[in-house]
Each structure stands twice: as structure tokens, then as C-alpha cells.
Amino acid sequence: MSPGASGGPLPDEARSTLAAWRAAGERIVFTNGVFDLLHRGHAEYLAKARALGERLVVGVNSDASVRRLKGPARPIVAAEDRAALLQALACVDLAVIFDDDTPVRLIEAVRPDVLVKGGDWAVAQIVGRELVESYGGRVLSIPLREGCGTSVLVERIRAGRSALEA
Numbered sequence: 001m002s003p004g005a006s007g008g009p010l011p012d013e014a015r016s017t018l019a020a021w022r023a024a025g026e027r028i029v030f031t032n033g034v035f036d037l038l039h040r041g042h043a044e045y046l047a048k049a050r051a052l053g054e055r056l057v058v059g060v061n062s063d064a065s066v067r068r069l070k071g072p073a074r075p076i077v078a079a080e081d082r083a084a085l086l087q088a089l090a091c092v093d094l095a096v097i098f099d100d101d102t103p104v105r106l107i108e109a110v111r112p113d114v115l116v117k118g119g120d121w122a123v124a125q126i127v128g129r130e131l132v133e134s135y136g137g138r139v140l141s142i143p144l145r146e147g148c149g150t151s152v153l154v155e156r157i158r159a160g161r162s163a164l165e166a
Helices: 012-023 040-050 063-072 079-088 106-110 129-134 150-160
Strands: 028-033 053-061 094-098 114-118 136-141
Touching: 012 028, 012 053, 012 094, 028 106, 040 136, 053 063, 053 079, 053 106, 063 094, 079 094, 079 106, 094 106, 106 129, 114 129
Parallel strands: 028 053, 028 114, 053 094, 114 136
Antiparallel strands: none
């Protein structure tokens, strides 16, 4: 789902969906990332994040945001396609594309009960931590599968190696 037409971080449809979840008393978990070349590590991480609540919202970096963060050779997969793939996973309830360098405005709009990032992030370094903790939310770092990442896949592809040669 693309950002809101008003320039805000959430489309109206997403705002309505979040309001309905809140009214039903459902705990909302939020995470974000590039999610380029979706792989097993992503799937396991997202399933663990979803297990922390009833709903999982995923912020997906826009193509321009990815280029600023990772350089001109990324992303490999366009933002709309990355968001659609994430949205197709049973553990993801809502995927929202954001264009900022950090997800802080999106976190403010979603106002999750639980904010999570992968284990490569110390809790103290997670963007939005202070905001989420200020209203009583939890912030967690979830361990990641070793050796499983988009950069590993890109390296393997560039080297012409199969998964069996890794």
C-alpha cells in the first residue's frame, strides 16, 4: 500500500483498518525494512514478529529510500512488488510503503503496541523506541537466521553460485 495521497505516511484505508483493529482490542506489532529479495530469514523474522500480537504492520522502504540507504544498485525489486509479496504472507496484515529515510513518521501514525527490528539492531538504537515506550508500548529486537540475508543472495547471484555451493 502506497503512502497517503495527502503526503502523510498512511493511506485513508490503512487508517480505517488500524482503527478497526484498535476498537477490537487487537495488539498491533510494527516492523520495517527493505525486504528486497524476500527469503527464509525474512519469513521467519516476520512470523516471530506477528506472534507478539494479533496484527502485523510492515513498513516497506520506497525505491528512492532504498537507493539513499543502500546505493544505486538497489532495490532489485520495486517497492510495490515488495509490498505485495509481504502482504501475501499469512503473518503480514498490512504492508505500507514509506519514503522517508527512517520510519518514525509511519510509527507515529501506526502507534504500535509492539515495535520490533531484527537482532542486528540493539533495542536502544531502534528508531521510534522512545515514542513507543512513551505510551507504554514494548520495543524488541528479534534474533535473525545466520547467513540469511539479501546481501548474501546478491553476492551469490553475482558470483554465479547456487545455494548448494554457498
